[in-house]
Amino acid sequence: xxxxxxxxxxxxxxxxxxMVTALLVPQGAELPLDAAERAAVTRFAETGxxxxxxxxxxxxxxxxxxxxxxxxx
Numbered sequence: 001x002x003x004x005x006x007x008x009x010x011x012x013x014x015x016x017x018x019m020v021t022a023l024l025v026p027q028g029a030e031l032p033l034d035a036a037e038r039a040a041v042t043r044f045a046e047t048g049x050x051x052x053x054x055x056x057x058x059x060x061x062x063x064x065x066x067x068x069x070x071x072x073x
Contacts, residue, residue, distance in 0.1 A: 003020050005020070030059040030060070030061055031059060031060040031061065032059065032060065033058060033059065033060050034060075037060060041055050041058050042055065
């Protein structure tokens, strides 16, 4: 299934009620690191590329969707 906002019959009228819009808009910018990300940060700290303090305060972040992204599917 492809959902295309460009062909939506209620585009710009009911976007706030649309589940697709709710899924595409990031709610929280900061997320906890997953296991692979945490392992990478730990290795950076072990080799001295970042301090232990910096490594302990790292979080992932959601990037906003690019303006050209118009479909999900």
